[in-house]
Amino acid sequence: MKTRQKILIVQTQAENAGAQEIARHLGDGLESRGHEVQHLFFYRKTDAFDAVPNTSFCADQRPGSPMAFLVFLFRLVKQIREIKPDVVLTFQHYGNLFGAPAARLAGVRHVVANQVSAQAAMNDTIRRVDKLFGSLGMYDTITVNSADTAGEYADFPKRYTERIVYVPHGFKDKSSALTKQQAREKFGLPQTVTLLGSVARLNAMKRLDIAVRALVHDESWHLVLGGQGPDENNLRQLAADLGVSDRTYFTGEMESNEVGDLLAAMDLFVFPSEAETFGLAAVEAAQTGLPLVSNGIPVLREVLKTDSGPCSLFADSEDPDSFIAPIRTLLSDKDQAQALIQSSKKLKTMYSMDAMVDRYEKILSDKEQAELTIKGVSTA
Structure with a gap:
């Protein structure tokens, strides 16, 4: 029997853009399947998500000083701990690099990192840290949304690549009724x-x-x-x-x-x-x-x-x-x-929305079943 899970989607800036669009649709799809979904943004860039239910922000604007950044990190861990999610889904490279360790510090057992940023958008330091985190298990699962993107990680260690799961984006029909x-x-x-x-x-x-x-x-x-x-x-x-x-x-x-x-x-x-x-x-x-x-x-x-x-x-x-x-x-x-x-x-x-949500549900279900097995709980 499928268990209702509390899912937290963590991203960088709140604005209307591609990664945010995908995360919003994914959240809606998971909610329609009976899960509880919340969104947490590092900072508020525009008012695009101000009226979206179950959405919170760590900061009103991008941290502009070392002290502001430390305050942001403290708030990130604190807010995740207060939400108490069963699983955290992180999006974009900074979302992965800061969201995943913050989730671990907050006591979250399962983290799914979504690689929705092209590697060309990452500098060498980000790429090295991402490789380290994936190899050490900071991410339980790493999703990619195209075969080409998966290929970009072919030279990464096996401990990283064995966590990669192909989940093509779903999208909503944007056809208009207007002439x-x-x-x-x-x-x-x-x-x-x-x-x-x-x-x-x-x-x-x-x-x-x-x-x-x-x-x-x-x-x-x-x-x-x-x-x-x-x-x-x-x-x-x-x-x-x-x-x-x-x-x-x-x-x-x-x-x-x-x-x-x-x-x-x-x-x-x-x-x-x-x-x-x-x-x-x-x-x-x-x-x-x-x-x-x-x-x-x-x-x-x-x-x-x-x-x-x-x-x-x-x-x-x-x-x-x-x-x-x-x-x-x-x-x-x-x-x-x-x-x-x-x-x-x-x-x-x-690239149907239902197929994308199905794949994420399977990822979440597999992690839940593994957790129950480790605890010695029957999954029958």
Whole structure:
């Protein structure tokens, strides 16, 4: 018989971004299965999670001094101890590196570390500490969400790799009930232009400068970027320097339920990111029926493919101009765009939310059964 467990999901900053989206959906799915789920963030970056039930924060902002950092660590252990979870799920590299030892200090017996940060986003120190923690058993289980990501750990010690479990991300259908005209009206976008777009946290690794630079190749193209992040001012300045500010639009941070409406406003989705473990935003966009041009890194070629073929045309972010030809192709060749769209319809089945929650429940159940066996309790 399945036992109701208290699960704590630990992450770094509270904001609307890919890892937070996955964790929120996972929490909802586990709650629907009868588990008690709480979320704990290291700090509050935006108000995105202020109204989410059973959510708490260790700090109102990112610790900016050694003393503030020590206070944060103390609060992290204290809050985990007060919640008394049966299992802690940590997300992102800092979530793993600080959340896992804090959970152990708080007396938590089971820790599942989720590798949702590409290794390109980690410096050598983080990578070495992560390798040590996984090898020593700081993490009981380590989840990855693509075969390519699993391959990044192939040279890690066996004591690390034997803990790795493949759990593909699930996602929610972002299809909108709005027409293109209604969606553009909602966001104040021009009605009669060719609108390229992307949805992402605006940081340098997403390479959204490539999408901005694409506008100089065709004066009829416009671009909308959904999301917020540290690179926004740089992108605005680039648009100004290139003389395309009047054709570049920024939405700011978006609620999850608004993303589908923005996708409905676009003619084509551009995803030049140079480092991903899955590419959730691209998968969501493809599934709604948008043609995609993506960076041809291995993980995106893996994830954006079904048994009907690829769901995207690919380019090379090291050569920004390589995006122009496939963009032109998909805007002009409706048959090729339709072939990608037909393939993308199968993504929802490949990466279902129920399948993701099933896999996590199995991980939690296996840990619970092992614990009962160690204690000599019958599991029949």
